[in-house]
Amino acid sequence: MKQYILRRVGYSLVSLFLLSLVIFLFVRVTGDPVSLLVEPGASPEDIENMRRQFGLDRPLWVQYWHFMASLATGDLGLSFYYRTPVLELYFQRLPNSLLLAAVAMALSLLIGIPSGILAAVRVGGFWDSAGKIFALLGLSLPSFWVGLVLILFFSVYLGWLPSSGSGTTLHLLMPAFTLGWYFAAAHMRLTRSSMLEVLGSEYIKLARLKGLPEALVIGKHAFKNALIPVITLAGINLVVMINVAVVVETVFAWPGIGRLLYEGITFRDFPIVQGVVIIGGGMIVLVNLLVDIFYALIDPRIRLES
Amino acid sequence: MLSSQRDHDDPIVRGTTARATRRELLSAAALGVLALGAKPARAAPDGELRIGAHVSLAPTWFDPAETSGIITPFMMLYAMHDAMMKAMPGNPMAPCLAESWTMAPDGLSYAFTLRKGVRFHNGEVLTAEDVKFSLERYRGASSKTLKERVAGVDIHDPHRLTIRLNQPWPDFLTFYASATGAGWIVPKKYVQQVGEDGFKKAPIGAGPYKFVSFTPGVELVCEAFEGYWRKAPAIKRLVFKVVPDEATRLAALQRGELDIAYSIRGELADELVRTPGLTIKPAVGSAPFWLYFPEQWDPQSPWHDRRVRLATNLALDLKTINQALTLGYSRLTGSVFPENFEFYWQPPAPVYDPARARKLLAEAGHARGFDAGDYYCDTSYANIGEVVLNNLREVGIRVKLRPLERAAFFKAYSEKKLKNIVQGASGAFGNCATRAEAFVAKGGTYAYGSYPDIDALFAEQAVQMDRAKREVILHRLQQLVHDKTIFAPIWQLAFISGVGPRVGQSGFGLIKGFVYTAPYEELTLKGKA
Numbered sequence: 001m002k003q004y005i006l007r008r009v010g011y012s013l014v015s016l017f018l019l020s021l022v023i024f025l026f027v028r029v030t031g032d033p034v035s036l037l038v039e040p041g042a043s044p045e046d047i048e049n050m051r052r053q054f055g056l057d058r059p060l061w062v063q064y065w066h067f068m069a070s071l072a073t074g075d076l077g078l079s080f081y082y083r084t085p086v087l088e089l090y091f092q093r094l095p096n097s098l099l100l101a102a103v104a105m106a107l108s109l110l111i112g113i114p115s116g117i118l119a120a121v122r123v124g125g126f127w128d129s130a131g132k133i134f135a136l137l138g139l140s141l142p143s144f145w146v147g148l149v150l151i152l153f154f155s156v157y158l159g160w161l162p163s164s165g166s167g168t169t170l171h172l173l174m175p176a177f178t179l180g181w182y183f184a185a186a187h188m189r190l191t192r193s194s195m196l197e198v199l200g201s202e203y204i205k206l207a208r209l210k211g212l213p214e215a216l217v218i219g220k221h222a223f224k225n226a227l228i229p230v231i232t233l234a235g236i237n238l239v240v241m242i243n244v245a246v247v248v249e250t251v252f253a254w255p256g257i258g259r260l261l262y263e264g265i266t267f268r269d270f271p272i273v274q275g276v277v278i279i280g281g282g283m284i285v286l287v288n289l290l291v292d293i294f295y296a297l298i299d300p301r302i303r304l305e306s
Numbered sequence: 307m308l309s310s311q312r313d314h315d316d317p318i319v320r321g322t323t324a325r326a327t328r329r330e331l332l333s334a335a336a337l338g339v340l341a342l343g344a345k346p347a348r349a350a351p352d353g354e355l356r357i358g359a360h361v362s363l364a365p366t367w368f369d370p371a372e373t374s375g376i377i378t379p380f381m382m383l384y385a386m387h388d389a390m391m392k393a394m395p396g397n398p399m400a401p402c403l404a405e406s407w408t409m410a411p412d413g414l415s416y417a418f419t420l421r422k423g424v425r426f427h428n429g430e431v432l433t434a435e436d437v438k439f440s441l442e443r444y445r446g447a448s449s450k451t452l453k454e455r456v457a458g459v460d461i462h463d464p465h466r467l468t469i470r471l472n473q474p475w476p477d478f479l480t481f482y483a484s485a486t487g488a489g490w491i492v493p494k495k496y497v498q499q500v501g502e503d504g505f506k507k508a509p510i511g512a513g514p515y516k517f518v519s520f521t522p523g524v525e526l527v528c529e530a531f532e533g534y535w536r537k538a539p540a541i542k543r544l545v546f547k548v549v550p551d552e553a554t555r556l557a558a559l560q561r562g563e564l565d566i567a568y569s570i571r572g573e574l575a576d577e578l579v580r581t582p583g584l585t586i587k588p589a590v591g592s593a594p595f596w597l598y599f600p601e602q603w604d605p606q607s608p609w610h611d612r613r614v615r616l617a618t619n620l621a622l623d624l625k626t627i628n629q630a631l632t633l634g635y636s637r638l639t640g641s642v643f644p645e646n647f648e649f650y651w652q653p654p655a656p657v658y659d660p661a662r663a664r665k666l667l668a669e670a671g672h673a674r675g676f677d678a679g680d681y682y683c684d685t686s687y688a689n690i691g692e693v694v695l696n697n698l699r700e701v702g703i704r705v706k707l708r709p710l711e712r713a714a715f716f717k718a719y720s721e722k723k724l725k726n727i728v729q730g731a732s733g734a735f736g737n738c739a740t741r742a743e744a745f746v747a748k749g750g751t752y753a754y755g756s757y758p759d760i761d762a763l764f765a766e767q768a769v770q771m772d773r774a775k776r777e778v779i780l781h782r783l784q785q786l787v788h789d790k791t792i793f794a795p796i797w798q799l800a801f802i803s804g805v806g807p808r809v810g811q812s813g814f815g816l817i818k819g820f821v822y823t824a825p826y827e828e829l830t831l832k833g834k835a
Contacts (some may be wrong), residue, residue, distance in 0.1 A: 031711045037374050044445045044751060050374070080649060082522055083366050083506070092522060144551075151557045163557045164549050166524070253549045255524040262550070263362050265525065 010291050012285045023274050024064055031270035033080055055082050075302055077271030086275035089260055096166055097256035099120045103172055107180030108187050109234060116191025116216035120199060121218060131188055138185025147251035164253035175252040179245050183237050190233055194226040219259045235287050243280030343605035353542035355829060358549045358558055358568035362523050368509040373487030375447035377584050383490055384824040385528055385544060387511035394825060395816040397806060399483050403491055413771040415637045420465040422533045426493045427516040434467040439494035448486050463615040474771055477739060485735035500520030514539045514827040523548055539827040559584060566823060575633055575802050587814035588800045589821040592644040593733035597794035600724055603755030613670040614629040614790040620663035621701040624656055627693050628797060635800035642793045643784060646819030648737040651784040663701040675702020679726030685709040691729050720751050738780050739767055746787055759784050808832055
């Protein structure tokens with residue numbers, strides 16, 4: 001078991017190293033950030049001064065070495081745009097993202113799981129078709145469009161909700177719904193397929209043959225087992241919601257990490273993009289690592305096979 | 307930009323042209339359907355003005371020493387700080403903290419007399435020490451030029467000082483007052499007390515509004531400074547709210563959550579015009595656009611023939627382009643020099659005459675048109691290029707659009723690597739002489755060649771300390787630029803904003819060439835003036 005865990009930790013560290021390398025190179029492919037911080041026609045001298053100030057005049061490998069050395073000490077660098085440590089910016093935005101993600105996740109589970117169960121139980125019927133349409137719309141309608149339509153209807157037309165910003169419960173409703181709908185659709189589809197698989201299994205047939213009430217068969221025996229992959233997916237999705245709700249946070253001017261990432265990309269603020277991606281990637285790697293270890297603990301075949 | 311996201315974020319650079327993306331069209335369509343039944347919702351509290359910023363506000367903008375050469379930080383500087391002299395309504399260099407100034411006859415020094423009784427927000431009196439400190443502390447755009455040419459600062463008493471130069475420099479005041487942030491004064495004692503980072507977190511200035519709070523990416527709150535020397539602001543509280551999405555900004559303006567929304571473009575600007583109670587406020591900045599013919603000095607090139615360059619000018623249907631892309635609000639000045647710049651000369655209005663363009667091309671030996679190669683532009687402004695290309699094709703000038711990423715474009719432009727046609731632009735500060743230096747005169751960063759008569763005039767004006775004589779020379783220089791058809795000017799770009807029904811004086815357009823609302827002390831709410 002110890003060897004298994006060590007190997008998994010090693011894989012995780014390699015993944016993070018590769019992620020750091022890829023994101024470091026990719027952000028630099030997007031162009032020169034200095035060009036966005038000066039006027040067109042600015043003197044080459046001013047441009048060079050700014051490049052020097054940001055350390056962009058140094059060779060790429062030196063920049064990468066500096067980035068990794070800082071990362072090892074928990075320093076994600078200084079934002080070009082805000083001239084503030086990236087970690088400080090990240091933690092300023094984190095509570096907003098956690099709040100939005102928590103509410104959106106709750107909504108997505110409250111909508112996605114019951115509708116997935118209903119679709120599986122009534123497979124081929126009205127509720128199944130309705131669920132499929134719901135999932136199709138949730139996954140295919142772009143978030144920015146859903147967000148704008150909600151703003152126009154509930155803010156501009158009805159005047160019930162604030163169009164953007166944060167601070168009150170009312171501010172939270174539209175962004176949480178917009179973000180939650182997409183994930184609700186994903187959770188609904190997974191719940192449905194997982195439930196269908198479980199409902200077709202031998203032990204469910206046995207339970208039915210024993211004459212157990214259908215509610216008990218579905219609610220206790222089938223649901224519990226079908227829920228495992230949904231919860232695993234929800235865990236990963238929660239990390240995604242926290243870190244990359246870029247479109248929703250931008251449309252609703254919600255001051256979270258997704259918008260920080262958007263600002264980083266917009267201004268080619270390399271330290272911000274690198275920092276957010278590394279932290280987000282780190283979270284996903286950590287969740288996967290914990291899931292792997294958890295699976296290995298409860299199922300010895302997994303650690304033996306690997 | 308206009309369609310690219312980054313272009314939302316800088317009005318002059320990225321400002322205002324409007325290429326309707328699918329997203330904008332969808333937004334506008336939805337707005338159109340719903341706006342008729344729109345309910346005006348909660349308005350901001352009395353005495354508070356809410357401004358919807360299109361770009362995230364950066365703390366570096368609160369510090370004049372960090373001015374990077376873009377216009378956006380001046381949105382903040384005009385609120386929290388004050389300058390020795392600055393652009394004000396009707397005067398591009400109005401005396402502010404400096405009550406008066408004189409240049410020494412030899413042009414080697416400028417003596418300033420400071421306004422008495424001016425205080426910073428913390429109550430400290432503004433003195434010559436603060437002026438010297440601010441100049442020496444400045445590290446933003448053009449700081450090297452400034453510091454190389456300034457020999458030192460002599461303080462005579464708390465309200466009188468002299469800035470000495472190493473050599474006569476006719477453009478000193480242009481650099482000191484507008485092209486840099488060096489003339490915007492910060493309190494020496496306070497900066498030394500709280501340090502550089504502390505100053506950015508809690509800036510103190512001598513402007514009409516005091517800093518109250520700043521939440522990165524969310525909002526900046528400022529409060530009226532009753533002791534502002536010019537006058538106490540009429541509006542007690544300013545809130546700059548960051549709303550990055552354009553459609554959301556417009557919705558917030560329609561709902562009354564914002565009183566002013568910056569940068570509403572294209573289809574959304576049309577919607578703004580149609581919404582009762584809202585007012586569209588276009589402001590023309592200092593960013594002219596043009597076509598440049600880098601091969602005009604090559605006798606083998608078709609562009610060497612002035613008739614071909616003139617035909618290009620005549621082929622451009624600028625009025626239609628302006629209407630289509632900026633609702634007709636950009637200025638068709640016919641010049642590559644901003645009309646609000648010192649020493650500006652107004653050329654004749656541009657003419658659209660495709661028939662004459664074809665005739666000129668025929669005379670130049672291109673009766674059936676010609677393949678003119680590539681048309682280079684910054685990708686952000688490729689939408690302008692697309693329309694221009696159609697105009698050129700109609701008279702027989704066939705070019706291919708070659709959009710380049712912005713940094714790559716300006717790098718290639720300055721390294722003289724581009725050919726055929728270049729779609730250029732500049733929003734850099736300065737005056738007509740500094741523009742000529744970069745784009746027209748021999749050795750200019752973006753000049754691929756030059757003409758001896760223009761170079762002679764440029765050299766002559768550079769040492770001419772008499773302003774009137776210098777103006778004559780620079781007018782003549784601009785006239786030659788026009789006569790030789792070095793460029794085909796397009797427009798001076800407009801930045802479009804929206805104003806809500808509560809606002810009395812919005813401040814837009816009061817300062818020529820400034821695209822944001824200012825001066826803030828002039829702003830009023832209806833019934834509160």
